[in-house]
Amino acid sequence: MEPGREPTGTIVFASVGVTSFGFDVFSVAAPQTPESASAAGLAELRHTDGVSVNFNAQFADDGGEEVAFVSERTGSAGLFLCRPGSERAVPLPAVEGSLFHDRPTVRGGRLYFVSAHEKPAAWFRSWAAVYATDLASKGTVRVTPQGVADMSPALSASGQLLAVASYGERPWAFDFHELETEVAVFRAADPARRVVVAARGGWPTWHGEGTVFFHRIADDGWWSVFRVDISPETREPRGAETRVTPPGVHCFTPAAAGSGCRWIAVATRRKGRGHRHIELFDLETEQFTSVTSLLNPELHHYNPFFSPSGERLGYHRFRGAGAPGDSLIPYLQPVRSPVSSIRMLRVHGSFPSFSPDAKYLALNGDFFKSPGVTILRADGSKRWVLAKQPNLFYTSWSPSESGVVFTSAGPIFETPKATVRVARIEFDTSDLTDDRGDVDVAVKELTRPEAGNDAFPAVSPCGRWVVFRSGRSGHKNLYIVDAARGEETIRRVTEGEWIDTMPSWSPDGKLIAFSSNRHEPANAAVFSIYLMRPDGTGLRRVHVAGPPGSAEADKERINHVCFSPDGEWLLFTANLGGVMAEPISVPNQFQPYGDLYVCRLDGSGVLRLTSNAYENGTPMWGPALGVESLSLGAPAADDSLGEFDEPLWLSCDV
Secondary structure (H helix, E strand, O other): OOOOOOOOEEEEEEEOOHHHHOEEEEEEEOOOOHHHOOHHHHOOEEOOOOOOOEEEEEEOOOOOOOEEEEEOOOOOEEEEEEOOOOOOOEEOOOOOOOOEEEEEEEEOOEEEEEEOOOOOOOOOOOOOEEEEEEOOOOOEEEOOOOOOEEEEEEEOOOOOEEEEEEEEOOOOOOOOOOOOOEEEEEEOOEEEEEEEEEOOOEEEEEEOOOEEEEEEEOOOOOEEEEEEEEOOOOOOEOOOOEEOOOOOEEEEEEEEOOOOOOEEEEEEEEOOOOOOEEEEEEOOOOOEEEOHHHOOOOOOEEEEEEOOOOOEEEEEEEOOOOOOOOOOEEOEEEEOOOOOOEEEEEEOOEEEEEOOOOOEEEEEOOOOOOOOEEEEEOOOOOEEEEEOOOOEEEEEEOOOOOOEEEEEEOOOOOOOOOOEEEEEEEEOHHHOOOOOOEOOEEEEEOOOHHHOEEEEEEEOOOOOEEEEEEOOOOOOEEEEEEOOOEEEEEEEOOOOOOOEEEEEEOOOOOOEEEEEOOOOOOOOOOEEEEEEOOOOOOOEEEOOOOOOOOOOHHHOEOEEEEEOOOOOEEEEEEOOOOOOOOHHHOOOOOOOOOEEEEEEOOOOOOEEOOOOOOOEEEEEEEOOOOHHHOOOOOOOEEOOOOOOOOOOOOOOOO
């Protein structure tokens, strides 16, 4: 990168769900028989300290007391260890600078885990790979061969065999519900010589040294656990894989104990029950034993794991209202940035925009709940409600009028003819005082209700014009209206039987960037960046994933594009890096492949800014904010911790 041309400023964005998770790691005494299962007998213990989000743990000792786990406490997914009696978690030595770590296992003086810090040779490949750190020397080596993508590693009891969910050398297949991974087995000392023991499956777990359980969707539509018996010497299967759990109940993320244990643990979703729970499944009697539903029937429980002896069963869940630890959601949270000149902040909300002086942020909340638009002080210390009504999305703060914010009023993700209007919200910034919570506003609709789906308004740098997407012609194209008088002055700037959407002005007002599928109008899953002048001339596509005409270029799904404050860079969300983890193992993510990237206006210099298992989106790029801009006092916060959804695509109506 040329000196002096590094991207700079502050990027504010949203991630689906994660701010609400409030996860901690717990364990119970594993019931020895179905009859012994009771709330009192389970004796639930919390292992983690209530700081941030803590998940995907494994026991790090034989006694089932120490846990290695993933935590978001440092602004990205890092690895930590909690010991009994210690007040705080201890960082585990992993990959310095990696934004994503997952699935840690400590055994035989080594720490195995997933990281996503090494860029593959091409786009549309997962960055996930397995690594191992020697806990004595702190040296880390890559276990996954170069060119291969592995996730969900499982280590056998001896520490000699690994099983992974793997794409092998195949590119990502744009799958994000059930991943099209295979289950591969190899010796930890010889990872290049691997054997595929199941052509389709994920989340493997060892039962002794000769059996691997894994999950996948069965032919009848139910997530189910399967098993394959292998030779520990050759790692070759000893027969065909067999289904273990029955139809009629979704079973996933299995965990097996030692070879002497006759049960496995699974997370389940059942008809008539809205929560995910951990149950034991007896391999001999083929009966289920309830576990977490006896303790917390109204909470989701995720990703079970056993102690080496099988006596304790762990999982993670929302820590619970009133539990020790973090109990509120700050509206603004620092996130680790891979680029030192860019500061990154995650909002509890969506579609943030900066005020002209960058002292405030406007943002939306949940699309279906009140309030619809709020104002947040840029240090995160105070929030005001601007519009209480729900069904508001997108914000654009006028550069020339400090008390004007534009938004979209109506349902999101709707057809071209749905009634969505561009609205202008006016207020007095002198009302943004510490003693007020609500601000008086005047709302003016700039577009006609009968015009159709008018959304994503972006105000020009001069403050006079608003460009927006409209479906009034039957297709979603771009139009410009007067920022004060609305459709008294309106002109169409794009026209075609495709989708043009999410426009953004360059800081000098000479360009408009937007997302479009005009290069493949019949495919609503592909979008690329386009630039044009405000009069619609000079249209050109910004090729990010590959040169014009390449297969890679036409696989792009790029949205939420905006300019850097100096106008030299573009910020956007994209599918370029595939998925990092199995989506069934986390709460709902609409597009778990969505990460933030920047590039120059010609598509060069692409940098990845986020890497995790969440959907990251609706970003806005503002000026550099100093360290002093974050409040030293208590941040403004929301009390909705623990409110999140299970995967919306997971249904028991099979």
